[in-house]
Amino acid sequence: MTTTSLADQLRALPDDELAALIRLRPDLVIPPPSDFSALAHRAQSRVAVARALDALDQFTLEILDALRYTRVGHSSSVEAVLALTAQSGVEAARVRAAIDRLRAYALVFGPDSGLRIVGAVDEVCSPYPAGLGRPAEELDPVAGALAADAAGLRRTLLAAPPAARAVLDRLAAGPPVGTVAAASLQPESDSPIRWLLDRHLLVAVGRDSVELPVEVSLVLRRDAGPLGQLHPDPPPMETPQREPAQLDRAGAGQVLELVRNAEALVEAIGQDPPAVLRSGGLGVRELRRYAKLVGVEEQQAALLAEVVTAAGLIGEEIIDNKRIESVFLPTLAYDAWRAFGIAARWHRLAIAWLTMTRAPALVGQRDERDRPINALAPELSRPGAPVQRRAALQVLADLAPGQTAARGAVVETLAWRAPRRINRGATAGIEASLAEAAFLGLTGFDGLTAYGRLLLAELTADGADPDDPLGIASPEGFALPGSATALDALLPTPVDHVLLQADLSVIVPGPPEPTLAGELELLGLQESASVYRINADTVRRSLDAGYSAGDLHALLARRSRTPVPQTLAYLIDDVARRHGGMRIGSANSYVRSDDESVIAEVLADRRLQPLGLRRLAPTVLACRHTPSRLLEALREAGYPPVQEDATGAAVLSRPKARRGSPRPTWAARGVEDPTASVRLSAPRLAGVIEQIRRGDAAARVARRAPVTVRANGASGAAHTEALEVLQQALRDKTRVWVGYVDAHGATASRLVRPVSMGSGYLRAEDERTEMLHTFALHRITGAVPESDI
Numbered sequence: 001m002t003t004t005s006l007a008d009q010l011r012a013l014p015d016d017e018l019a020a021l022i023r024l025r026p027d028l029v030i031p032p033p034s035d036f037s038a039l040a041h042r043a044q045s046r047v048a049v050a051r052a053l054d055a056l057d058q059f060t061l062e063i064l065d066a067l068r069y070t071r072v073g074h075s076s077s078v079e080a081v082l083a084l085t086a087q088s089g090v091e092a093a094r095v096r097a098a099i100d101r102l103r104a105y106a107l108v109f110g111p112d113s114g115l116r117i118v119g120a121v122d123e124v125c126s127p128y129p130a131g132l133g134r135p136a137e138e139l140d141p142v143a144g145a146l147a148a149d150a151a152g153l154r155r156t157l158l159a160a161p162p163a164a165r166a167v168l169d170r171l172a173a174g175p176p177v178g179t180v181a182a183a184s185l186q187p188e189s190d191s192p193i194r195w196l197l198d199r200h201l202l203v204a205v206g207r208d209s210v211e212l213p214v215e216v217s218l219v220l221r222r223d224a225g226p227l228g229q230l231h232p233d234p235p236p237m238e239t240p241q242r243e244p245a246q247l248d249r250a251g252a253g254q255v256l257e258l259v260r261n262a263e264a265l266v267e268a269i270g271q272d273p274p275a276v277l278r279s280g281g282l283g284v285r286e287l288r289r290y291a292k293l294v295g296v297e298e299q300q301a302a303l304l305a306e307v308v309t310a311a312g313l314i315g316e317e318i319i320d321n322k323r324i325e326s327v328f329l330p331t332l333a334y335d336a337w338r339a340f341g342i343a344a345r346w347h348r349l350a351i352a353w354l355t356m357t358r359a360p361a362l363v364g365q366r367d368e369r370d371r372p373i374n375a376l377a378p379e380l381s382r383p384g385a386p387v388q389r390r391a392a393l394q395v396l397a398d399l400a401p402g403q404t405a406a407r408g409a410v411v412e413t414l415a416w417r418a419p420r421r422i423n424r425g426a427t428a429g430i431e432a433s434l435a436e437a438a439f440l441g442l443t444g445f446d447g448l449t450a451y452g453r454l455l456l457a458e459l460t461a462d463g464a465d466p467d468d469p470l471g472i473a474s475p476e477g478f479a480l481p482g483s484a485t486a487l488d489a490l491l492p493t494p495v496d497h498v499l500l501q502a503d504l505s506v507i508v509p510g511p512p513e514p515t516l517a518g519e520l521e522l523l524g525l526q527e528s529a530s531v532y533r534i535n536a537d538t539v540r541r542s543l544d545a546g547y548s549a550g551d552l553h554a555l556l557a558r559r560s561r562t563p564v565p566q567t568l569a570y571l572i573d574d575v576a577r578r579h580g581g582m583r584i585g586s587a588n589s590y591v592r593s594d595d596e597s598v599i600a601e602v603l604a605d606r607r608l609q610p611l612g613l614r615r616l617a618p619t620v621l622a623c624r625h626t627p628s629r630l631l632e633a634l635r636e637a638g639y640p641p642v643q644e645d646a647t648g649a650a651v652l653s654r655p656k657a658r659r660g661s662p663r664p665t666w667a668a669r670g671v672e673d674p675t676a677s678v679r680l681s682a683p684r685l686a687g688v689i690e691q692i693r694r695g696d697a698a699a700r701v702a703r704r705a706p707v708t709v710r711a712n713g714a715s716g717a718a719h720t721e722a723l724e725v726l727q728q729a730l731r732d733k734t735r736v737w738v739g740y741v742d743a744h745g746a747t748a749s750r751l752v753r754p755v756s757m758g759s760g761y762l763r764a765e766d767e768r769t770e771m772l773h774t775f776a777l778h779r780i781t782g783a784v785p786e787s788d789i
Helices: 003-012 015-024 036-043 046-054 058-069 078-087 092-104 120-124 141-148 150-158 162-172 192-198 214-220 244-271 284-294 298-310 332-338 342-355 385-397 407-417 424-439 450-460 482-490 514-523 536-544 549-559 566-578 596-604 606-611 627-636 682-703 716-732
Strands: 115-117 177-179 209-211 314-320 325-330 505-507 531-533 582-585 589-593 614-617 620-623 641-643 736-741 747-758 761-766 771-776 780-785
Touching (some): 003 036, 036 046, 058 078, 058 115, 058 120, 058 407, 078 092, 141 150, 150 214, 162 214, 192 209, 244 325, 244 342, 244 482, 298 314, 298 342, 298 424, 332 342, 342 450, 342 482, 385 407, 385 424, 385 450, 407 424, 450 482, 514 536, 536 566, 582 627, 589 596, 589 627, 596 620, 606 627, 627 641, 716 736, 716 747, 716 780, 747 771
Parallel strands (some): 582 641
Antiparallel strands (some): 177 209, 314 325, 505 531, 582 589, 614 620, 736 747, 736 780, 747 761, 761 771
């Protein structure tokens, strides 16, 4: 088979079928090929064929093996495959559907009577189609003689002892080759392998390998047929039924916990930014500390760190350019994220998890150099992770609402849907993905939630609006996606009130609205998801931010549905009375107070002697340090000072939150498959197809260029003649073939219509590409009018 034959098949496809092929195999158009020959060449490459085979189910791969097995010369036939599958009891319609699927992937092409398989299939797949070995005559003449005697072959098989028959049955199921211990091949050995070799039922093909001839396999498969046991249906899966609302409620409860934990983790990182390891990850001690602060397991903390980083909520900031040291910090996007509702915040985290090329389950394991893998390290990059997550969730999405499935059953179903992708590592990865989905609230009780189904549909949708295919219309306002809207209906309504307790605790009976959350963050210390506690430090923090005692009393009276405890009112008044009684400024800095005893106490405090305080007046002390340093030292010593400006007004301040830049895309840190999550919209598909057809037309025209134009060089007389032809074509406004030498020294030709010629250049229009080209006259090697061809 040649590339041209497949190119002709692709060229003859209508646009809708060509678009369907590109949707199935988007890697074929990244970047867009120049013409159909290039597209066919790319479709037959080893990597592209392997990627296409990875998407096929077990039955389709078995039918592909049947086509390879029945191939005569370079082609097979559908009738030959139907004859074989009929012996296995498979309906012809299902076989034809599998062949149509292979055609849709451009792995086979041609008519039913002469179906051809692209060459790279044999390179990528097993060399033993349908698990059948080579003919006995090809392996060993004596074995060939036994295979030619059908009755003798059956008698020999019936005489095989149980251990030898078990070896034959295993090899007959495929693949037909096996590796054995060298001692089993020795003549004096009494092993089952030696017995089979002596009877020529097996043939030694190496120092430690044996092969089962195809004739023996066919006798052993006489009940199932030459192709063996086929699997047209996925394995049965137990699907216990629950109420769909029960799954949704369980998932929504986990969503509340997820958002709270994510916010707690980012806040903890912002308060004490951890250093970025030289390997690019987060240290083990830091991860353990954050897990304890958030109240989750270390593996869950690693998952949270990966998800919030993928969502752009955690970034990096360089603190030492010389040593190239940096720390993890919240980003500006985190501040915007906190202003969203819980459903919108969850949506961003869930999308980040579904699309990130990271494998958090590998945190704590060891790499190929026996080094531990840290969270946020480049070693966690896995290009196939997004496809694996969506495939696992799609199994649950294909069930009826309310149906659940164990993780092992999901793995077995995926092993049928994409057997080439499933191995031991993939099995562990799928189970980890399902556990992560439960942690993120996408599933509940091993079943997919209703909003989880909507989220999957959003990711797999074309994304093009029929009324706005280019996506240029500006939406009015902000609208939640469908999945977030469905989740929002399940979540408790945000509350705008609290319940004050006598022990100075604040109970929030539900998720707080953003304004209340900001007030609670300033006034209280969070102890759990719904409990805050007020103490002297939090009251002082509120006063530093600009609240007065009256403001705090009014705030609590407005927000609390219970009476404000008297102890809390006394605490606010007491802290407010002392707050601001001491003022500091710059002299470089100074301390002043109307109470002389306080000034004397500060001056005598040994803890403050390193500041070098000096009395300027009975109520004023001067300091050589900056006001911020003096303010920090006095507060650490237990004094309640307030900073003032040059006019004597109090300087109000909130704690400054450091913010870093989002981390670079993971593709820049590791190898990533650029086609792992490619989705082509309908307008983009149409543009790619049009570009390929235009390029193909231009290539075919170029191949028809006159020999004189395609010549490698031109004499002075030929060059002069070419200029005369161009001048005449310019006057007549006709098209002309132009041969020229490009910037790389290669010869090329183009059919153009001259527009102007002067100053050493020819400007001409290529009507096929609708482009204006400029040719240097000294590089033109020939010109022939189109009418002369």
